[in-house]
Amino acid sequence: MSRNIFSYSAVIASLLATALFAGCGTSNKEGNLSAADVAKVEETACAQCHSTAIDHIAGTPIYDAYLQSAHFTNNFRVVGCQDCHGGGAQHNGVGPLPYPNPDAAGKCFECHEKYLPTNHFASYTAAAHPGQYVSTNYKNSCTSCHDPHLAQNGILNGEINTVTGLPKGTEHTDWAESGHGEVDGEAWAHYDFKLRDNCNRCHTSTGYITYVSSNYAYPVPAWGTAGDKTNEVLTCKACHTDYNFKNRIRRAGAFSAPFNGNKNPIAFPDSGTSNLCIACHSGYESGGAIGGFTGTLTALTGDMDTKSAVNSHYLAAAALFYGKSAFHFYTSNVKYDTGYNTGKNFGTWSHGRLGMIDPATNQPYVASGVSTGEDGPCVACHLGSVNGNTKTHTLSASETWNAQGRCFGCHSNFAAEGGVDAVIEEEKELFDRGLDFYLFTLANHNIGNKTPIYYDVTTYPYFHKSLPAKRGTTDFKTWTMGTADSTIGKQVMGVAFNYNLINREKGAHVHNRAYTRRLMFDGIQYLQKGANTYSTSTGSIGGTADPNAQLSFTGYSTAVAAGTRPANPVSISTLKGWLLRSSGGLYYRR
Numbered sequence: 001m002s003r004n005i006f007s008y009s010a011v012i013a014s015l016l017a018t019a020l021f022a023g024c025g026t027s028n029k030e031g032n033l034s035a036a037d038v039a040k041v042e043e044t045a046c047a048q049c050h051s052t053a054i055d056h057i058a059g060t061p062i063y064d065a066y067l068q069s070a071h072f073t074n075n076f077r078v079v080g081c082q083d084c085h086g087g088g089a090q091h092n093g094v095g096p097l098p099y100p101n102p103d104a105a106g107k108c109f110e111c112h113e114k115y116l117p118t119n120h121f122a123s124y125t126a127a128a129h130p131g132q133y134v135s136t137n138y139k140n141s142c143t144s145c146h147d148p149h150l151a152q153n154g155i156l157n158g159e160i161n162t163v164t165g166l167p168k169g170t171e172h173t174d175w176a177e178s179g180h181g182e183v184d185g186e187a188w189a190h191y192d193f194k195l196r197d198n199c200n201r202c203h204t205s206t207g208y209i210t211y212v213s214s215n216y217a218y219p220v221p222a223w224g225t226a227g228d229k230t231n232e233v234l235t236c237k238a239c240h241t242d243y244n245f246k247n248r249i250r251r252a253g254a255f256s257a258p259f260n261g262n263k264n265p266i267a268f269p270d271s272g273t274s275n276l277c278i279a280c281h282s283g284y285e286s287g288g289a290i291g292g293f294t295g296t297l298t299a300l301t302g303d304m305d306t307k308s309a310v311n312s313h314y315l316a317a318a319a320l321f322y323g324k325s326a327f328h329f330y331t332s333n334v335k336y337d338t339g340y341n342t343g344k345n346f347g348t349w350s351h352g353r354l355g356m357i358d359p360a361t362n363q364p365y366v367a368s369g370v371s372t373g374e375d376g377p378c379v380a381c382h383l384g385s386v387n388g389n390t391k392t393h394t395l396s397a398s399e400t401w402n403a404q405g406r407c408f409g410c411h412s413n414f415a416a417e418g419g420v421d422a423v424i425e426e427e428k429e430l431f432d433r434g435l436d437f438y439l440f441t442l443a444n445h446n447i448g449n450k451t452p453i454y455y456d457v458t459t460y461p462y463f464h465k466s467l468p469a470k471r472g473t474t475d476f477k478t479w480t481m482g483t484a485d486s487t488i489g490k491q492v493m494g495v496a497f498n499y500n501l502i503n504r505e506k507g508a509h510v511h512n513r514a515y516t517r518r519l520m521f522d523g524i525q526y527l528q529k530g531a532n533t534y535s536t537s538t539g540s541i542g543g544t545a546d547p548n549a550q551l552s553f554t555g556y557s558t559a560v561a562a563g564t565r566p567a568n569p570v571s572i573s574t575l576k577g578w579l580l581r582s583s584g585g586l587y588y589r590r
Contacts, residue, residue: 038087038098045092046081055147084108103148109139119176119183124229131188133181135230137206144237145172171236171245174393180234188233194224202280204232212250212279218258239276249273257282259325264288266324274355274376281378283316287327287497291490304479304489309463312501319501321352321377321511326501327494329522329532350410355380367410397510424510430578431509433570434520437579438499440556440565445527447492448481455499463496488530495523521579524551550580 051063066072071079082088084107086098099105113121121134138144175181183189193203200207201220211220241248254270255278266286268278289310290300300307312325319325353365355376364371372380381397407420414423442453453476455462456469464474476496479489498519502508508516522532528551557572559565570578 039089040082040087041089041092043080043082045088103143104140106140108142109134113139121230127192129189129229129231130183131185131231131233132183133233133235135204135206135232136228137232138235138237141237143243144240145235145243147243171393175236178393178395180238180393180395183233185233188231192224192231194228194232195222197222200224205235205238206232208234208238208280209250212252212276215253216255216258216279218262250276252276252279255279255282257286257319257325259284259286260289268318268322268324271376271378272355272374274378274380277376277378277382278318281315281318283319283325283501284313285310286312286319286325287494288325290327290494290497300490300493302486304486304493305477305484307477307479307493308461308475309493309496309500311461312497312504314504316501316505317507317511318378320505320508320516323512323515326515326519327497329491329494329526352377368407427509427513429568429570430575431513431516433568433575434517434579435499435503436565436568437553437556437575438520438524440559441524441527442496442499444555447488447527447530448483451478451481453492453496455496455503457503462500491526495526498523517579521551524579528552551576 047063051061053062054060055062055065066081084099084102085091088097091097099107102108109121116134118130119133121132122129124130133145134142179185179187187203191199191203193199194207196203198218198220200222201211202208204223206223207220210223211217236243236245239250241250252273252275254268255275256265256267258265264286266282266288268275268282271278300310312319316325350367354367354372355374355378356365356372357363357374358365364374366372375383382395383392407414411420411423414420417423417426439455442455444452451465454464454467454469456464456467459469459471461475463476465476465478466474479492480486481488481492502516502519505511526532533550553572553576556565560572
């Protein structure tokens with residue numbers, strides 16, 4: 001028999017008996033006896049009471065599910081109810097069971113530790129190693145992911161729930177394909193995050209649960225112990241309190257990001273269940289740490305030629321979606337917000353309305369004739385219903401809203417352009433060309449003594465005096481470019497900060513393309529001209545509609561023609577029209 005079949009299904013059978021015995025007797029059945037002290041009875045005695053019991057979560061007959069599980073059907077040996085719950089001699093007389101909750105008692109892990117595949121559990125010894133589903137803290141928590149009343153390892157895909165009448169879905173396998181379940185992902189394997197203060201709040205399930213459950217109490221101390229080599233991924237338990245996934249979603253209030261060591265906190269809109277996403281995908285740092293916002297800030301002070309670049313962190317989708325964390329150059333007139341400060345955080349941007357309550361109707365916002373729910377935009381797009389009956393946990397938006405064509409309700413032109421995925425890919429090519437122009441300008445700018453700034457995505461703190469970069473020896477620190485002007489130093493570091501922010505957020509071209517395009521323009525213009533200009537007149541920037549008066553494309557065009565830049569199908573003229581939006585202004589008009 002396959003080790004995987006045995007290991008997965010055995011987990012479930014050892015758990016399903018929890019409810020197997022929970023349906024009869026009195027409250028005193030929840031005893032805590034030693035298994036050695038209680039004799040076993042015939043297994044048929046279990047079926048006498050529980051053969052017709054229905055699991056209220058799975059909607060399936062409890063005993064029938066057990067008979068279909070590998071605990072019963074395997075060719076090794078039958079694992080009975082009492083192998084998990086302990087002897088039933090007293091329970092058969094309506095008395096207690098030794099292990100009313102085998103999972104919490106460690107019975108599941110006790111049997112299966114040696115048979116779990118490495119993505120579930122492995123006894124690593126090396127300092128650097130992959131994450132795993134079962135960490136030290138999860139050895140007695142199998143039911144946080146697996147339904148104990150289902151066969152097929154508690155993840156019986158496609159089976160119809162007799163309570164809801166809907167397919168149970170493929171949440172587990174989808175999750176394992178997502179970044180949250182990717183055991184080799186940098187987010188789980190790069191460091192032993194449980195030993196790192198604050199990092200653990202997003203890079204471990206235990207730290208995340210602590211953070212969310214405490215209403216985002218900051219700081220978040222490390223919780224790991226010496227000798228524990230298990231690295232946690234973001235498991236089901238992080239967002240759900242138990243295996244009744246639909247009805248046990250962890251609740252979280254509106255999030256305020258503790259940027260700059262919580263000296264410059266920035267509040268995000270209350271987005272319902274999407275608050276769970278925002279808590280980590282807001283990034284770790286904002287431009288406020290450098291000094292790029294108006295108002296009172298505790299920002300960088302002193303010599304701007306002694307400091308390494310401030311790191312925005314990675315995958316800051318919420319920060320860009322809501323226009324919250326970049327270094328903002330302007331102090332007046334041009335707004336960098338995206339209209340989320342009116343009504344019930346219900347702005348004018350349609351994407352921001354997804355999953356939100358429409359104050360005009362007090363009902364969830366309807367897009368393309370379909371209610372978007374009230375779980376916020378993250379859930380609406382990345383965990384949206386597929387075929388109207390379940391949710392996908394791959395977190396791929398193309399498998400939710402895009403698959404159903406709902407985007408076409410507002411974007412009717414997408415159908416003629418090959419569909420949503422084709423349009424997004426085209427936008428990605430434009431975005432990548434713009435980013436490359438930005439990167440080129442960092443190394444070929446006109447500020448002060450024009451010292452080149454090089455970017456190496458693999459070597460922290462990413463900005464260096466030369467390439468290939470060597471951490472600690474080539475960190476770029478001469479931000480004032482020989483002028484000794486701290487204001488210039490902050491502006492230049494702000495340009496670098498914004499490049500890293502949008503480059504490391506792989507969905508920036510979708511989450512808020514107008515905002516990210518503006519950040520590109522501001523950064524490139526400042527590097528070329530040493531200042532930023534703008535005009536309120538439609539179709540012009542800096543008082544002129546001529547794109548070449550705003551940015552110079554000549555040097556970059558020459559480099560592209562010479563073949564020294566990465567291949568990209570986007571022409572310079574197309575880039576110019578996209579980046580400057582000369583026909584419609586560069587402002588946030590959606």
